[in-house]
Amino acid sequence: MAGKNKAAKKQVKKTDAGRILADNRKARYNYEIGETVEAGIILKGSEVKSLRAGRANIAESYASAEGDEMWLINAYIPPYDPAGRYDSHDPRRKRKLLLHRKQISRLSGLRKQQGITLIPLRLYFNERGLAKLVISLASGKKQHDKRASEKDRDWKREQGRLMREKG
Numbered sequence: 001m002a003g004k005n006k007a008a009k010k011q012v013k014k015t016d017a018g019r020i021l022a023d024n025r026k027a028r029y030n031y032e033i034g035e036t037v038e039a040g041i042i043l044k045g046s047e048v049k050s051l052r053a054g055r056a057n058i059a060e061s062y063a064s065a066e067g068d069e070m071w072l073i074n075a076y077i078p079p080y081d082p083a084g085r086y087d088s089h090d091p092r093r094k095r096k097l098l099l100h101r102k103q104i105s106r107l108s109g110l111r112k113q114q115g116i117t118l119i120p121l122r123l124y125f126n127e128r129g130l131a132k133l134v135i136s137l138a139s140g141k142k143q144h145d146k147r148a149s150e151k152d153r154d155w156k157r158e159q160g161r162l163m164r165e166k167g
């Protein structure tokens with residue numbers, strides 16, 4: 001019986017490996033993305049089940065250093081219905097991020113600079129089946145910067161169309 005469970009766990013991990021659970025696409029539009037860091041995240045069992053079902057949203061969340069710890073704030077992972085109400089979790093609770101102390105101190109020091117924010121870009125399962133979060137140092141874009149990036153993106157799209165038409 002124990003061998004059967006191990007095989008089932010390995011099969012689940014293979015299907016989830018590298019699967020992106022949540023992607024913060026608005027972040028690249030609203031922020032100038034700087035350095036990125038991969039962090040582990042501490043989750044409850046019902047949260048993992050909900051993630052495996054493909055339900056999460058990190059669009060309005062951010063990371064913050066409190067003391068010697070880094071926390072993910074305002075990420076939405078909905079309750080897993082079959083878990084029941086006693087085993088359920090708060091969808092917007094603070095979740096602890098797993099980083100080295102040096103990384104936390106460096107990121108919190110950079111974050112204290114004016115206009116620098118720690119935003120999550122992507123939530124995914126790695127090849128070992130562990131939930132990982134990619135966070136980035138970012139500074140907010142002004143409205144004219146957003147218009148310039150839209151203009152560049154539209155021009156690149158038009159270039160691609162022209163190149164395809166020429167053959």
